[in-house]
Amino acid sequence: MVDASMGSKASVAAHGRVRDRVLRRFELGDSAFRILTQACAIAVLLLLSGVIVSLAYGSAPALSKFGFGFLTSQAWNPVTENFGALPAIYGTLVTSLIALLIAMPIGLGIAVFLTELCPHSLRRPIGVAVELLAGIPSIIYGIWGMFVLAPFLQATVQPALIGAFAGVPYLSNVFAGPPYGIGIATAGIILSIMILPLIASISRDVFNTVPAVLKEAAFGIGCTRWEVMRRIVAPYTGVGLVGGVMLALGRALGETMAVTFVIGNAHKISPSILGPGTTISATIANEFTEADGKLYTSSLVSLGLVLFVITFIVLAFARLLLMRIEQQGAR
Amino acid sequence: MSKILARTVLAAALVGAAVSAFALDISGAGATFPYPVYSKWADTYKKETGNGLNYQSIGSGGGIKQIIANTVTFGATDAPLKPEDLEKNGLVQWPQVMGGIVPVINLDGVAAGDLVIDGPSLAKIFLGDIKTWNDPVLVKLNPSVKLPDSPIAVVHRSDGSGTSFNFTDYLSKVSADWKSKVGSASAVEWPLGLGAKGNEGVANTVANTKGAIGYVEYAYAKQNKMNFAKMVNHDGKTVAPETKSFQAAAANADWAHAPGYYQILTDQKGAASWPITAATFILVHKQPKDVAATSEALKFFSWAFKNGAKDAEALDYIPMPDNVVGMIKKTWAQEITSADGKVVFDGK
Numbered sequence: 001m002v003d004a005s006m007g008s009k010a011s012v013a014a015h016g017r018v019r020d021r022v023l024r025r026f027e028l029g030d031s032a033f034r035i036l037t038q039a040c041a042i043a044v045l046l047l048l049s050g051v052i053v054s055l056a057y058g059s060a061p062a063l064s065k066f067g068f069g070f071l072t073s074q075a076w077n078p079v080t081e082n083f084g085a086l087p088a089i090y091g092t093l094v095t096s097l098i099a100l101l102i103a104m105p106i107g108l109g110i111a112v113f114l115t116e117l118c119p120h121s122l123r124r125p126i127g128v129a130v131e132l133l134a135g136i137p138s139i140i141y142g143i144w145g146m147f148v149l150a151p152f153l154q155a156t157v158q159p160a161l162i163g164a165f166a167g168v169p170y171l172s173n174v175f176a177g178p179p180y181g182i183g184i185a186t187a188g189i190i191l192s193i194m195i196l197p198l199i200a201s202i203s204r205d206v207f208n209t210v211p212a213v214l215k216e217a218a219f220g221i222g223c224t225r226w227e228v229m230r231r232i233v234a235p236y237t238g239v240g241l242v243g244g245v246m247l248a249l250g251r252a253l254g255e256t257m258a259v260t261f262v263i264g265n266a267h268k269i270s271p272s273i274l275g276p277g278t279t280i281s282a283t284i285a286n287e288f289t290e291a292d293g294k295l296y297t298s299s300l301v302s303l304g305l306v307l308f309v310i311t312f313i314v315l316a317f318a319r320l321l322l323m324r325i326e327q328q329g330a331r
Numbered sequence: 332m333s334k335i336l337a338r339t340v341l342a343a344a345l346v347g348a349a350v351s352a353f354a355l356d357i358s359g360a361g362a363t364f365p366y367p368v369y370s371k372w373a374d375t376y377k378k379e380t381g382n383g384l385n386y387q388s389i390g391s392g393g394g395i396k397q398i399i400a401n402t403v404t405f406g407a408t409d410a411p412l413k414p415e416d417l418e419k420n421g422l423v424q425w426p427q428v429m430g431g432i433v434p435v436i437n438l439d440g441v442a443a444g445d446l447v448i449d450g451p452s453l454a455k456i457f458l459g460d461i462k463t464w465n466d467p468v469l470v471k472l473n474p475s476v477k478l479p480d481s482p483i484a485v486v487h488r489s490d491g492s493g494t495s496f497n498f499t500d501y502l503s504k505v506s507a508d509w510k511s512k513v514g515s516a517s518a519v520e521w522p523l524g525l526g527a528k529g530n531e532g533v534a535n536t537v538a539n540t541k542g543a544i545g546y547v548e549y550a551y552a553k554q555n556k557m558n559f560a561k562m563v564n565h566d567g568k569t570v571a572p573e574t575k576s577f578q579a580a581a582a583n584a585d586w587a588h589a590p591g592y593y594q595i596l597t598d599q600k601g602a603a604s605w606p607i608t609a610a611t612f613i614l615v616h617k618q619p620k621d622v623a624a625t626s627e628a629l630k631f632f633s634w635a636f637k638n639g640a641k642d643a644e645a646l647d648y649i650p651m652p653d654n655v656v657g658m659i660k661k662t663w664a665q666e667i668t669s670a671d672g673k674v675v676f677d678g679k
Contacts, residue, residue, distance in 0.1 A: 150540070
């Protein structure tokens with residue numbers, strides 16, 4: 001720009017004026033565009049801080065009444081207005097954990113098959129199927145879970161589990177009856193299906209970043225496929241895989257509708273994973289409309305704040321890991 | 332191009348303005364329990380008079396909040412406000428329509444209406460004191476039914492609701508244990524069981540869980556052809572859930588001696604009374620800010636009392652008896668006035 005305007009001085013005066021005008025218009029357009037996009041970016045920050053401020057403001061009455069005990073109390077009694085978040089926090093973490101335990105091995109399996117073993121003709125259909133799974137709205141999973149999965153689990157899997165672990169110390173409590181069909185375990189299974197495509201597609205992308213020359217070299221010195229995966233691909237991509245899993249965990253933590261359908265919505269910590277429970281988002285979705293009384297509403301907002309903090313920690317951790325792998329890749 | 336666009340927008344705006352100026356919409360919000368009948372009434376009313384009603388079924392708690400905040404013309408609630416709360420907020424309350432709440436079950440080999448249950452044992456089931464279907468208490472109530480040795484899965488509402496309010500109110504009346512341990516409210520600390528959102532949620536969860544028992548508004552049980560239980564009422568008689576038994580309970584209610592129409596219809600006396608009958612209420616301001624809108628709303632409810640019975644019965648709700656309607660109209664004429672003391676709606 002500066003060069004151009006200096007050049008214009010040397011040229012014919014009339015020609016220079018036109019040129020100046022055009023340049024000025026360009027400059028104006030540039031700065032307008034910059035301001036516009038900047039405003040968009042700032043709007044995001046404003047929104048985020050607005051959410052934080054209103055969450056903090058809304059939860060103040062409950063948190064000042066119950067204090068730190070809000071996080072450790074198991075009570076949830078709208079009649080006596082005594083509220084605690086522990087069952088909801090417990091349910092949120094345990095359902096997400098079950099979901100990860102199921103979805104991680106399967107998702108990694110899909111990714112390994114797609115990148116290393118799959119014949120080319122199959123690669124596209126399977127990849128598309130996985131992505132379609134990610135596109136199904138969560139309410140559909142909820143309805144399917146309630147009408148198909150839960151009755152199936154109640155009739156077959158859950159009685160078998162209860163029977164199998166009946167005499168085993170400790171485990172007999174974890175798999176204690178009666179089989180309701182819906183409960184913490186069912187919610188975990190539904191969540192695992194929902195986060196499976198996320199884990200599978202991120203892992204596939206991460207596996208694709210491994211330079212072919214590394215793998216070829218390993219095959220060249222006589223490594224088996226397993227050894228290549230275990231010794232070359234896994235160490236190269238490890239941190240990225242963890243990042244992908246954390247993003248999936250973020251989704252599982254906040255999922256609402258599908259979980260509400262199948263978790264049983266009970267404010268209790270049941271020692272059995274087959275028993276009913278609740279999650280933070282399910283509680284809010286269920287009770288917000290009819291929450292009368294300031295303390296009740298405020299307690300629900302406080303739950304939202306707790307979920308915000310949990311999700312924030314998970315996502316920040318994921319970002320950190322992804323940043324590390326990008327640095328490694330640059331090296 | 333842009334001229335055409337501008338003209339289209341202008342035309343659309345004019346049409347919109349004309350429509351909104353033509354029809355005066357009444358706005359209300361609250362209980363989900365009467366939503367089907369209110370929307371049916373609104374539909375018929377619009378056809379007859381051209382005036383619309385915009386009813387948001389956001390829940391009883393929300394309805395109370397909205398009318399106190401003055402954002403709607405009327406609020407609707409299943410749990411009546413106490414007379415002192417009405418006084419404090421300057422509100423008038425009246426019952427608009429009634430309905431029944433029925434226990435629904437999912438039990439192999441037991442047909443609809445086969446199972447009989449009484450209040451105290453229903454409370455024991457929801458407290459977790461009765462855990463299996465072949466418990467001696469239930470066997471004694473049902474000597475002719477073969478009850479399985481399977482666990483009972485209790486299903487309740489996970490959201491706050493007027494249906495829960497009336498159901499827990501009934502359990503509190505028939506069981507001292509329930510009253511002291513749980514109490515009655517639109518949302519309570521349920522001792523056990525599965526929670527499901529809305530009447531339809533409870534209906535679906537019961538239908539999909541073997542050995543389940545729950546409670547839903549009668550219309551849901553009937554329309555989904557659910558397996559309901561008969562109940563033993565206050566007089567010790569076994570009654571089936573049907574319009575007749577709801578009406579019997581309603582007829583026994585003593586509205587004349589209930590200040591602010593604060594009357595909960597559960598556990599009414601009378602040989603034919605269904606024990607869990609419920610009324611649903613409307614709230615308006617005693618001295619409304621927007622007199623014209625409140626007048627329109629009262630006109631609508633007056634129309635509903637007069638012409639809405641058929642629509643209500645088709646949806647399995649019970650219209651208010653004529654003598655109660657007379658009382659309500661008198662209340663309107665006496666209590667709802669504009670700022671200068673004029674009657675808002677003269678009942679015509």
